[in-house]
Amino acid sequence: MDAKVSPPPGSVAAADTRPAPLPVTFHVNGTAHALKVEPWVTLLDLLRDRLGLTGTKKGCDHGQCGACTVLVEGQRINSCLTLAVMQNRRHITTIEGLADGDLLHPLQRAFVTHDALQCGYCTPGQICSAVGLIAEGQARSVDDVRELMSGNICRCGAYPQILDAVCEVALEPKP
Amino acid sequence: MTPFTYVEVGSVKEALEAFHGGGDGRSKWIAGGTNLVDLMKENVERPMRLIDLNALDLHGIEPAADGGLMLGALARNAATAYNDTVRRRYPLLNAALLAGASPQIRNMATNGGNLLQRTRCVYFYDVGTPCTKRQPGAGCSAIGGLTRQHAVLGASDACIATHPSDMCVALAALEAKVHVQSRRGSRTIAFADFHRLPGERPDQNNTLAPGELVTHIELPPAAQYEAHSAYLKVRDRASYAFALVSVAAALDLDPQGLVRSARIALGGVAHKPWRVLEAEAVLAGKPPIAAHFNAAADVLLRGARSQGDNAFKLVMARRAIVRALETATAGTQAHSQDPNDGPGRPDTKEQHP
Numbered sequence: 001m002d003a004k005v006s007p008p009p010g011s012v013a014a015a016d017t018r019p020a021p022l023p024v025t026f027h028v029n030g031t032a033h034a035l036k037v038e039p040w041v042t043l044l045d046l047l048r049d050r051l052g053l054t055g056t057k058k059g060c061d062h063g064q065c066g067a068c069t070v071l072v073e074g075q076r077i078n079s080c081l082t083l084a085v086m087q088n089r090r091h092i093t094t095i096e097g098l099a100d101g102d103l104l105h106p107l108q109r110a111f112v113t114h115d116a117l118q119c120g121y122c123t124p125g126q127i128c129s130a131v132g133l134i135a136e137g138q139a140r141s142v143d144d145v146r147e148l149m150s151g152n153i154c155r156c157g158a159y160p161q162i163l164d165a166v167c168e169v170a171l172e173p174k175p
Numbered sequence: 176m177t178p179f180t181y182v183e184v185g186s187v188k189e190a191l192e193a194f195h196g197g198g199d200g201r202s203k204w205i206a207g208g209t210n211l212v213d214l215m216k217e218n219v220e221r222p223m224r225l226i227d228l229n230a231l232d233l234h235g236i237e238p239a240a241d242g243g244l245m246l247g248a249l250a251r252n253a254a255t256a257y258n259d260t261v262r263r264r265y266p267l268l269n270a271a272l273l274a275g276a277s278p279q280i281r282n283m284a285t286n287g288g289n290l291l292q293r294t295r296c297v298y299f300y301d302v303g304t305p306c307t308k309r310q311p312g313a314g315c316s317a318i319g320g321l322t323r324q325h326a327v328l329g330a331s332d333a334c335i336a337t338h339p340s341d342m343c344v345a346l347a348a349l350e351a352k353v354h355v356q357s358r359r360g361s362r363t364i365a366f367a368d369f370h371r372l373p374g375e376r377p378d379q380n381n382t383l384a385p386g387e388l389v390t391h392i393e394l395p396p397a398a399q400y401e402a403h404s405a406y407l408k409v410r411d412r413a414s415y416a417f418a419l420v421s422v423a424a425a426l427d428l429d430p431q432g433l434v435r436s437a438r439i440a441l442g443g444v445a446h447k448p449w450r451v452l453e454a455e456a457v458l459a460g461k462p463p464i465a466a467h468f469n470a471a472a473d474v475l476l477r478g479a480r481s482q483g484d485n486a487f488k489l490v491m492a493r494r495a496i497v498r499a500l501e502t503a504t505a506g507t508q509a510h511s512q513d514p515n516d517g518p519g520r521p522d523t524k525e526q527h528p
Contacts, residue, residue: 019178019179019180019181022181038178039178039179039180039181039225040176040177040178040179040215042212061216062213062216063209063213063277063279063280066277066279069279075282076278076279076282077279077282077283078209078277078279078280078283081208081209081212081213081280081283082208082212082283083181083205083208083212083225085181085183085227086205086208086227086229088183129278129279132278132279132282133278136253136257136278138257146414147413147414148278149278150277150278150413150414150415151276151277151278151279151280151415152277
């Protein structure tokens, strides 16, 4: 593969002082987006500010709270700790992409059923993280779920309800 | 973040060439980005140019010729921890990886990046305070400051920060080798020689030369330690926190139950994973009992010095060494029975001095 450099070769010195936006393509919740983005824009800021997908929250902006958790190629990551240009061509799922029309994702239903939130700010990250947890298939017990949800902080302290909601879906007997 | 340019490369050769071509000498390679992007947000790191390595063919985990295992530098920490061979044959590494960071970060962070994350402390992150690690000669703000997380071994007047990795503590105990490439060729670095103590140059975390790229981490065969290893991590909360003290312990026991050989490495106590060969030699030929574990701890902690707030680490490190060795003696535990997670440990285990 050829190295893709921005801005195009020609004046390296000028390039290094005035970086140009780079063309990128993302598939977010099944929709393709082609846009130009500066290299220092995080995936989180791109989702919220450029694509208007404000369901994904900015909490600490340092990977410590998990409010920004999204799924990239099905894997949960902190969208605040990655640059948008690094996720070029990837398939991204945010909280807005989990429901099927009016039919909520099982985890969304479980969060409602268990009243697993107070202010709700951490909820999109909690739910995306739980989707990733289930896909990883490593959780066998309530203790496993507790440990594997530790990247998501809830300042209201709704942990017992969050744990119940995630366990209901993550640990349900497989047919 | 300070503006920078971005380049994507597709091969090791391109990555090495790109490092020398542009960026005004301030190019940086980026892989997972979990540490570098964070440091860039705080203006601690201000590269002119980022070279994205993620398209390089270094994601694999493959058997090595001598029966060991080669971990690709770009294999993610989660993929490495959950790799069947790592789980089965290197349970110490599996346990250490899963004790580190959060699931989201483990999905992003690479093996190479784990080695290259900065040894750091809160003052390093705070660009409003002097820090010799950020700016050579500036002086250390941590000394005489808040030192709960800081080093008790191998520190200098220039820096008392600790290396926060869990993975690297296990890699030190397993005597991993770091494979690197540069335009001049390739070389292999013993893990003990990879990271540096701060001395007068805490800005230098490791012994890589500029333009040297980590390509693989080699795990030598370690079948003798499979059955008796443990990673114990003591921290301020049960998950997702840096170690106050951590211990990677592995024992090779003979049929009589005596120690043939031992490996012990400490995290959270120094600028690099802390290993003392003489401490391991103390255990050779002896029964695996607390009296000898304490003697090994004496040697491991020789020269340990409190910075004030972290005086508890001197006691905690000794207890953690003994407990990790006891846990290893009892037998390697599956992650679900991780000694770090156990709710009701017998009180007898707490009685070591």
